[in-house]
Amino acid sequence: MPPDGHHPHGHRHPVSFDPTVTDHDRHEPTPLPGRPFRLGIGGPVGSGKTALTAALCRALGPDVNLAVVTNDIYTTEDADFLRAAGVLDPDRVEAVQTGACPHTAIRDDITANLDAAERLQERHPDLELIIIESGGDNLTAVFSRGLADRQIFVVDVAGGDKVPRKGGPGVTTADLLVINKVDLAEHVGADMTVMVADAHRMRGDRPVTTQSLTRTPDAPDVAGWVRQQLAVPLGV
């Protein structure tokens, strides 16, 4: 169906704007043939996006040809971390400036990120996967479907067990919700049962994963989910 809701046989299907409805996104991406899969990783400041990106590089790097775009709000901290972590060739990391508006750069105007993805493709023509880490942002920050084919939203236990039920497009519509730092639950008095139940309630049948990168530094569950996404042809 074309994005404006017009149906070929002349009527319109209404789109619900009810924020509690967790329908699957109807506007499936239509990537150009032959371009790498683009995976967005978003979530609040400090939730573990870079740590997850590094974990995915370690877990997938040996058999998936991949590269990373970071959207640092300030400096090139995340890009530098990834380069220094030695999980990826330094020339497979691109950092973009976001003009003090991290959500704009991944959603409303994705130009800088597309430019960075294209630079990586020019340097590495056989890339299969580009991971795009957003700058740390608020619960409404989601990736444009023009930029990310699939997106992961990372929240952490240390932010409090209320976060999933606060909702917002990040929590409700991301293709995978990751609840990170479960090792800290007891220290901050977070109730994991509540947190996971709220997450499922907000997301319907969309998947939720809990993890601790200190306990499982290679993020096996998320890496497995990403492999599944890579195996499915896009746009179907």
Added chain:
Amino acid sequence: MPTIRNGLAVLALADARLPNGGHVHSGGVEQAAASGLVTTVEDLREFLYGRLRSAGFTSAVFAAAATHAAANGEVDWLVLDAELDARTPSPAQREASRAQGRGLVRAGRAAWPSPALDTLVAVTGRPHHPLVLGVLAAAAGTEPWAAALVAGYQSVSGPSSAAVRLLGLDPFAANAVLVDLSGELDRLADTAAALAHLPPGDLPAPGSPALDLLAEAHHHHHREEVRLFAS
């Protein structure tokens, strides 16, 4: 002042929401703020006035010339592009202009595709932003004057919004300062449109050494330090 044809295209091209990557450029404001040259709304007024009369005028002239050229055929895009290079002494500014040109090509291909746009890109590779703007304005069926108006407006609207984000200025005051440039912007568009038919080498070449230096300083200092904007 001419009647604007296809006003929606003109408004859309000038809109800050146009997804062309403009929001990551501050037009020298980030460096000016970092060096303490712009800290208040009054400083911003002076900065924007100077920017409009120099970089904004150059941009408007070349946007108008590109609209005229695209509408009338018979143009050597490489020459027009090189003449704008020659009027942009700072390498950092040339890069910022070409980066924004590339972003505008992407947005323009979806909204206002045209053979002239394809030719411009094929011939120059990464054309300067005002040339792309001018070609899109022609494809949208509007005049050199409107292209100049948009180019001039963008030379100050982006920097003004960057100042609000960087310095926490009162957005109403910053907007009022921007809107005060109305008469100046009309005059600039009139002049640019009147010159649009000239051979590229005869187009005006106003200098703005302060902006050149700010762009270069931004490029050098912010390689190591904090940098929110690409320029």
